[in-house]
Amino acid sequence: MNLYSHQDANIRKTWFLMSLFLVVVIFLGWFFSFLYDSRVILYFAIIFALGMNFFSYWYSDKIALSISGAKEIKKDEHRELWNVVENLAITAGLPMPKLFIIEDPAPNAFATGRDKDHAVIAVTTGLLSILERSELEGVIAHEFSHIGNKDILL
Numbered sequence: 001m002n003l004y005s006h007q008d009a010n011i012r013k014t015w016f017l018m019s020l021f022l023v024v025v026i027f028l029g030w031f032f033s034f035l036y037d038s039r040v041i042l043y044f045a046i047i048f049a050l051g052m053n054f055f056s057y058w059y060s061d062k063i064a065l066s067i068s069g070a071k072e073i074k075k076d077e078h079r080e081l082w083n084v085v086e087n088l089a090i091t092a093g094l095p096m097p098k099l100f101i102i103e104d105p106a107p108n109a110f111a112t113g114r115d116k117d118h119a120v121i122a123v124t125t126g127l128l129s130i131l132e133r134s135e136l137e138g139v140i141a142h143e144f145s146h147i148g149n150k151d152i153l154l
Contacts, residue, residue: 010151018053025049060153061112061120070100070122077101081128084137085121092144097121107131111143111152119147 029045075082078101089096097111097119107127113119121143131139146152 007150014153022049064112068102070102073099111146
């Protein structure tokens with residue numbers, strides 16, 4: 001399996017999971033509407049499933065960042081982190097993602113977004129405090145692999 005077939009597989013898996021969610025919720029709506037003899041339940045399930053898929057596709061990154069309390073940083077803040085991410089973006093041939101910091105002593109990082117042009121990398125202060133530059137580069141490179149392999153949507 002080469003890189004491109006891996007990316008295509010990730011895209012197919014994403015659409016499959018979103019479609020599966022849609023089908024399962026609508027099926028549950030149909031089941032309970034049949035059980036309680038009320039079409040309103042089915043209509044609600046359809047609207048809910050379509051709405052959830054729409055909002056997860058367009059706003060999942062914003063939801064994840066909001067829940068984690070992430071704050072966007074600019075180039076003049078956290079200069080070393082910015083340089084690491086910028087260098088790795090150039091090396092990977094990907095656009096520079098937005099960078100966020102999460103005030104948390106636990107070491108963690110994640111990438112999110114719907115595609116490479118709308119990607120975000122978030123890093124905790126705990127991770128920044130314990131890693132040396134080369135270790136930080138490894139973690140950020142891992143997050144870029146998620147962006148490059150197109151598996152950040154889920």
